[in-house]
Amino acid sequence: MRISLFRRGLGALAVGAALAVLPSAFAADLRIAIAADVTSIDPHFYNLFPNNNIAEHIFDKLVQMDPDSKMIPGIATSWKTIDATTWEFKLRKGVKFHDGSELTAEDVVFSIDRVPLVANSPGRFTAYTKAIVSKQIVDPYTLRLKYAAPYPLAPNDLSTIYIVSKKAAANATTDDFNSGKATIGSGRFKFVKYVNGDRVELARNDNYWGDKPVWDKVTFRIIKSEASRVAALLSGDVDAMEGVPTADLTRLKADPKFNITSKISHRVIYFNFDFLDRSSPFITAKDGKPLAKNPLQDIRVRRAISKAINRPAIAERVMEGQAIPSGQLVSATLFGNVPGLKAEVFDPEGAKKLLAEAGYPDGFNLTIHGPSGRYVNDEKIVQAVAQMLARVGIAAKVETAPMGPYSARASKQEFSFFMVGWGASTGEASSPLRSLLATYNTDKGLGAVNWGRYSNPKVDYLIEQAMQQVDDENRKIMLQRSTELAMADLGLLPIHFQFSMWATAKGITYVPRTDEYTLAFQFKPVKG
Amino acid sequence: MLVFIIRRSMQSVVVLLVMSLLVFVGVYAIGNPIDILINPQADQAERAQAIASLGLDKPLYAQYFTFLSGALHGDLGKSFVHATSALGLILERMPATMELAISATLIAVVLGIPLGLLAGLRPNGVAGRSIMAGSILGFSLPTFWVGLMLIMVFAVELHWLPSNGRGPTTLLFGLIPVSFMSWDGLKHLVLPATNLALFNLALLIRLTRAGTHEALLQDYVKFARAKGLANSRVIGVHVLRNILIPIVTVIGLQFGALIGFAIVTESVFAWPGMGKLLIDSINFLDRPVIVAYLLVIVFLFILINLVVDILYSALDPRVRISESKG
Numbered sequence: 001m002r003i004s005l006f007r008r009g010l011g012a013l014a015v016g017a018a019l020a021v022l023p024s025a026f027a028a029d030l031r032i033a034i035a036a037d038v039t040s041i042d043p044h045f046y047n048l049f050p051n052n053n054i055a056e057h058i059f060d061k062l063v064q065m066d067p068d069s070k071m072i073p074g075i076a077t078s079w080k081t082i083d084a085t086t087w088e089f090k091l092r093k094g095v096k097f098h099d100g101s102e103l104t105a106e107d108v109v110f111s112i113d114r115v116p117l118v119a120n121s122p123g124r125f126t127a128y129t130k131a132i133v134s135k136q137i138v139d140p141y142t143l144r145l146k147y148a149a150p151y152p153l154a155p156n157d158l159s160t161i162y163i164v165s166k167k168a169a170a171n172a173t174t175d176d177f178n179s180g181k182a183t184i185g186s187g188r189f190k191f192v193k194y195v196n197g198d199r200v201e202l203a204r205n206d207n208y209w210g211d212k213p214v215w216d217k218v219t220f221r222i223i224k225s226e227a228s229r230v231a232a233l234l235s236g237d238v239d240a241m242e243g244v245p246t247a248d249l250t251r252l253k254a255d256p257k258f259n260i261t262s263k264i265s266h267r268v269i270y271f272n273f274d275f276l277d278r279s280s281p282f283i284t285a286k287d288g289k290p291l292a293k294n295p296l297q298d299i300r301v302r303r304a305i306s307k308a309i310n311r312p313a314i315a316e317r318v319m320e321g322q323a324i325p326s327g328q329l330v331s332a333t334l335f336g337n338v339p340g341l342k343a344e345v346f347d348p349e350g351a352k353k354l355l356a357e358a359g360y361p362d363g364f365n366l367t368i369h370g371p372s373g374r375y376v377n378d379e380k381i382v383q384a385v386a387q388m389l390a391r392v393g394i395a396a397k398v399e400t401a402p403m404g405p406y407s408a409r410a411s412k413q414e415f416s417f418f419m420v421g422w423g424a425s426t427g428e429a430s431s432p433l434r435s436l437l438a439t440y441n442t443d444k445g446l447g448a449v450n451w452g453r454y455s456n457p458k459v460d461y462l463i464e465q466a467m468q469q470v471d472d473e474n475r476k477i478m479l480q481r482s483t484e485l486a487m488a489d490l491g492l493l494p495i496h497f498q499f500s501m502w503a504t505a506k507g508i509t510y511v512p513r514t515d516e517y518t519l520a521f522q523f524k525p526v527k528g
Numbered sequence: 529m530l531v532f533i534i535r536r537s538m539q540s541v542v543v544l545l546v547m548s549l550l551v552f553v554g555v556y557a558i559g560n561p562i563d564i565l566i567n568p569q570a571d572q573a574e575r576a577q578a579i580a581s582l583g584l585d586k587p588l589y590a591q592y593f594t595f596l597s598g599a600l601h602g603d604l605g606k607s608f609v610h611a612t613s614a615l616g617l618i619l620e621r622m623p624a625t626m627e628l629a630i631s632a633t634l635i636a637v638v639l640g641i642p643l644g645l646l647a648g649l650r651p652n653g654v655a656g657r658s659i660m661a662g663s664i665l666g667f668s669l670p671t672f673w674v675g676l677m678l679i680m681v682f683a684v685e686l687h688w689l690p691s692n693g694r695g696p697t698t699l700l701f702g703l704i705p706v707s708f709m710s711w712d713g714l715k716h717l718v719l720p721a722t723n724l725a726l727f728n729l730a731l732l733i734r735l736t737r738a739g740t741h742e743a744l745l746q747d748y749v750k751f752a753r754a755k756g757l758a759n760s761r762v763i764g765v766h767v768l769r770n771i772l773i774p775i776v777t778v779i780g781l782q783f784g785a786l787i788g789f790a791i792v793t794e795s796v797f798a799w800p801g802m803g804k805l806l807i808d809s810i811n812f813l814d815r816p817v818i819v820a821y822l823l824v825i826v827f828l829f830i831l832i833n834l835v836v837d838i839l840y841s842a843l844d845p846r847v848r849i850s851e852s853k854g
Binding site for chain 1: 558559560561562563564565566567568569570571572573574575577578581582606608609610611612617620621676679680683684687690691692693694795796797798800804805807808810811812813
């Protein structure tokens, strides 16, 4: 309702929208509208996307990710294993913090040590540091990290740990970071100001060791409402925005005053099946009576559901072309992608046949659950899937809820068939495999988000082997093999990889990123 | 008077206590926030650790008593996602919301009462009829839509005003950050304040008109006119003073509502006030902030009602605050 009204408004008025800032005036400042709330500036307090997005500007990491989520040198110029369980990182020399002091291995160790100690954290970065058994500073520019077992993901893990200054952050609280007192990094921008719920201001670090950004001053404005974000761009109050609503896409694309950039994201949108041996909570027979057995335990029923879903139609119509249908967990450029593993072909007749074979010729009643406002067009996707299932005889209803209450129920196995999204933030397939498809196992820390409780010992074995396989080629094969097995089982049902979209005022371009980050230094003015 | 205030305060404490319990249990019932708070990559052990670190592993009554004992010392708990005091967060955001609500009330009063008087005095004139027609729009158009249209017209098309956000702030009395002291700040304030004022403006117009209409038929007005008093004195003193009581009540009650429900306007205009904080906190199930916010709002309502009661007696000498009944 809100969006369509707004589109009508846009239709009438976008023509009249003139740009407040002309290309020649860009030189100094950049104002970016971001879609989610930054809850803190402390880079170790809370592993949350918008917080990390800001930290990316102020702090450096040992290993960086390029726009395609490939690892590139950051503070570490090189890294290698020196024995089965030890990684050695060589640090860049002459890197200066914003206060002028030099960044050394001491600061790196301090930062790693600080991760588990931050008080009152709702979500730490410990997943990426807890495997480290000991740290050894060989000299100020050489750091050795020892792990209990062979650990191939050390560089991936350290690409998430921001390096703070030991001098400035010793005994610093999260409040000290928010006020700027302890916010001393070595990144491209210096911290200026953080107004909770409103904005973050940064200024260029002229002593940055790498390419210096062109912007003197960057302001991130937090504008959560999609329509308001678009209006801010149209009115020239901001120069760029993230999270372009698909509803406004056509309009913005047609307007020569704006550029749209989009890129396939590392986020896969998928459905979980209830694998538990029970009468599944939201499935009943057509007459409304509970079914004794959970039909989703039958691979034929899962396959039928997969065949009944027209993924290209969802990508084209619901997502306005801003998605690619998927048959696996990570997209083509990411480590562990299985070349040739395609999305299931739309085949409603085949689906009906499989349902009949499985003993449900008339289908059954199903309530599909999904989050609202969490992923791009999440509610619409769930509704589209429900309609598609209805066509093969599965009478599907839809229930959606905000992510908070939704995930609280989904994680307690209260649903039968439900949508989730997963971003492979370490840039490779072990992230979704470990969390989504490995058997739920508290001792091993596996399957933490395996909300459907899929379990296949062969898949588990391959994942665990891969986790210890330092040789990249072998590890890749193991990840691919386990993905193939789990996908053949339909351990979960991938729908598509969503695109992230940015819109900029004409005269500015953005280098889009797989990891969805909106990084000020990747906005570039166009000459001329 | 003093007894009245003391009695009111005691009642208020009970209301606050009941309120806190209801909200606490309500938010608890929605579910454990850990699944939305924690990064999905975390494993089970980290989840357990985060749950413990936020105190969510304890039974409900234990969590509530921890909260209560903190509240007695003026500490309403720490926000899960901001790691700072929940009350501090709200107080930090409060000036922005107050500024918006006060501006909106001013707009509604300054425009609404004269327009309503005019409509009441000339109910069948062109002005009177158009004012009443306009007030229907103010009632019936949804706030978010009007907000977006204001943005489309004044920011996107005409470029007269900024589309969203709060302008630069300066400290009032060296304490409260306000934005209306600067030109840029005022420009940022105009659209959201107008948007928020519309409903109340319509309400005040109708209320004033009805009151005026009724008062004009009363004997004392006829008597005043018969005495030969100037029209301005009849309207300005005799009529206006007598219709002010319901108007003050409504302004008072609506002021509370403006603060509480500025949420929509704050979201549309990305205005960094308390309402936006509440929405964000609900999305995170950030219970300490939700509870603290609602307690602050209840407290404000109690305070406003008290002020309205006292204003009554100032406006109308017949109203005496009763010492015995309270």
